[in-house]
Amino acid sequence: MNNFVNWMEKYFIPVASKIGAQRHFVAIRDSFMVTMPLMIIGTLGAMLNNLPIDAFNEFMDRLFGGETWKAFGVKVWDGTFGVLSVIIVFLVAYHLARSYGKDGISAGIVSLGSFFALGGAKGMSAKGLFVALLVSVVSCEMYIRFSSNERLVVKMPEGMPPAVSKSLADLFPVMVVIGFFGLVAAVSSRFGVTDIIGSFYELVQQPFMAIANTYPSALLLAFITPFVWFFGLHGSGLIEPLVQMINAPAIEANVKAIEAGEMAPYIVNKPFIDSFVNLGGTGATLGLIIAVFLVGRNSDAFMMINKLSFGSGIFNINESLLFGLPIVLNPIMFVPFILVPSVLVTVTYLAMVSGLVPAVVVMPPWTVPPILSGIIATKSLMGGVLAAVNLLISIVIYIPFVKMAVMRQEKTVASSD
Numbered sequence: 001m002n003n004f005v006n007w008m009e010k011y012f013i014p015v016a017s018k019i020g021a022q023r024h025f026v027a028i029r030d031s032f033m034v035t036m037p038l039m040i041i042g043t044l045g046a047m048l049n050n051l052p053i054d055a056f057n058e059f060m061d062r063l064f065g066g067e068t069w070k071a072f073g074v075k076v077w078d079g080t081f082g083v084l085s086v087i088i089v090f091l092v093a094y095h096l097a098r099s100y101g102k103d104g105i106s107a108g109i110v111s112l113g114s115f116f117a118l119g120g121a122k123g124m125s126a127k128g129l130f131v132a133l134l135v136s137v138v139s140c141e142m143y144i145r146f147s148s149n150e151r152l153v154v155k156m157p158e159g160m161p162p163a164v165s166k167s168l169a170d171l172f173p174v175m176v177v178i179g180f181f182g183l184v185a186a187v188s189s190r191f192g193v194t195d196i197i198g199s200f201y202e203l204v205q206q207p208f209m210a211i212a213n214t215y216p217s218a219l220l221l222a223f224i225t226p227f228v229w230f231f232g233l234h235g236s237g238l239i240e241p242l243v244q245m246i247n248a249p250a251i252e253a254n255v256k257a258i259e260a261g262e263m264a265p266y267i268v269n270k271p272f273i274d275s276f277v278n279l280g281g282t283g284a285t286l287g288l289i290i291a292v293f294l295v296g297r298n299s300d301a302f303m304m305i306n307k308l309s310f311g312s313g314i315f316n317i318n319e320s321l322l323f324g325l326p327i328v329l330n331p332i333m334f335v336p337f338i339l340v341p342s343v344l345v346t347v348t349y350l351a352m353v354s355g356l357v358p359a360v361v362v363m364p365p366w367t368v369p370p371i372l373s374g375i376i377a378t379k380s381l382m383g384g385v386l387a388a389v390n391l392l393i394s395i396v397i398y399i400p401f402v403k404m405a406v407m408r409q410e411k412t413v414a415s416s417d
Contacts, residue, residue, distance in 0.1 A: 024137055026099065027092050027096040027099060028133065029240045029244075031088055032244040038087070039084070039247075039248060039363055040363055042076060043251060044076075044362065045073040045076030047073075049074065081126055083125070085123055085128035085129050085131070086120065088129060089120070089132040092133060092137065093108045093110070093111030093112075093137075093140040093143075094108035096137065097144060107140045107144065110173075110177050111143075114180075115136075118197075122195050126249045129245065129248055130201075130205045147170050149173075152173055153169050153170070184196075205249065218268045219345055221243065221273060222273065223342060226283045226337050230329065232323075247270040250266035251266075254269075254359060254360065263359075264361055267349060267352045267353060269363075271373075272352075274316070275360065275370070275373040275376075278316060278366075279387065280314070280316055281318030281322075283327065283338075284340045284341060285309075285322075285327070286391060286394070287398050288325075289310055289313050290395050293306060294395070294402075296402045296403075302405070302406065302409075308324065315368075332405045333401060336401045339397060340393075340394045340398065347389070347393065357380065357383055358378045359378070361378070362379060
């Protein structure tokens with residue numbers, strides 16, 4: 001095990017660290033973090049309109065006269081998921097430009113203009129998310145390079161107001177970047193592609209989401225995060241851009257399907273992981289905390305860390321446990337820390353694909369405690385039952401390893417005496 005850890009620290013960790021710090025991934029990650037409250041509010045609005053509670057729906061119909069009250073949820077959705085791609089195309093360019101030390105607002109506006117020049121009016125929702133990400137990165141890179149070329153910068157005479165000089169200085173770079181995307185749209189239209197975003201969604205985004213919705217992809221996501229965390233890197237932050245690219249369109253498609261009275265098409269998404277796999281944080285460490293309370297009382301050190309971690313663990317925050325117990329670089333905890341998420345993914349996927357538990361259609365905040373989060377995410381008590389079963393499974397798996405860790409610590413203390 002020590003040889004493996006040493007090899008990983010020498011060859012894997014440096015590469016993973018570079019990927020995690022890569023400016024484009026960081027810009028995408030930070031942008032989605034900003035939009036997280038919007039996505040949560042949007043799904044809650046959709047949940048309000050589709051609660052499977054007849055008494056509630058009848059009460060609201062009587063109170064507001066018909067189903068006019070559902071306009072509230074529709075408008076909330078329109079103001080969140082309905083414009084998600086527009087927000088992302090601005091934010092990614094903004095954060096990326098700032099990473100270069102450039103004006104983020106100007107880059108964001110140019111990216112926004114480029115997106116609409118390409119036909120963004122037809123894909124403002126999560127449906128246009130992949131195109132929005134491509135446009136934001138490409139337009140920002142073009143804008144930064146052109147605006148850094150002094151031959152393309154308009155020199156204004158002295159005495160002009162600073163705001164006017166600054167805005168006109170980038171006239172040619174802005175013209176070139178937005179003109180490029182307008183040209184792409186015009187050429188595409190000449191060849192019969194009048195809706196670039198819709199065509200891209202059907203040819204690329206839908207097949208990609210279908211692949212990401214498979215059981216093997218869910219296992220891969222569940223494996224990567226704890227595996228990277230074991231070596232001290234922020235696993236969630238490393239894969240967040242990929243997860244979010246899958247998440248928002250999948251949630252939107254699920255909600256639309258449920259509204260149409262159909263089955264939700266996408267089982268795997270971010271709430272699938274947050275509400276049923278990461279119970280207490282990466283590695284389902286709430287199960288570990290409970291296991292320590294059950295069989296780790298002989299270790300004062302374990303109990304002290306456990307008591308400090310319990311409060312935050314209920315809200316799925318587990319850094320104190322990862323570094324305090326520790327789990328990071330702890331060979332005894334490596335196996336359950338990697339194994340538990342894979343087992344929980346398997347149980348959850350089978351429960352949902354069989355129809356025993358509804359698929360996720362709501363994205364509760366990731367800090368919502370386990371079990372309650374499962375109920376909210378699926379709009380079903382069965383979601384809470386599944387989360388409770390998963391928590392029990394995690395406790396059972398962690399117990400023998402906690403016993404081994406306590407025994408090892410006791411031997412270490414005895415030998416030192």
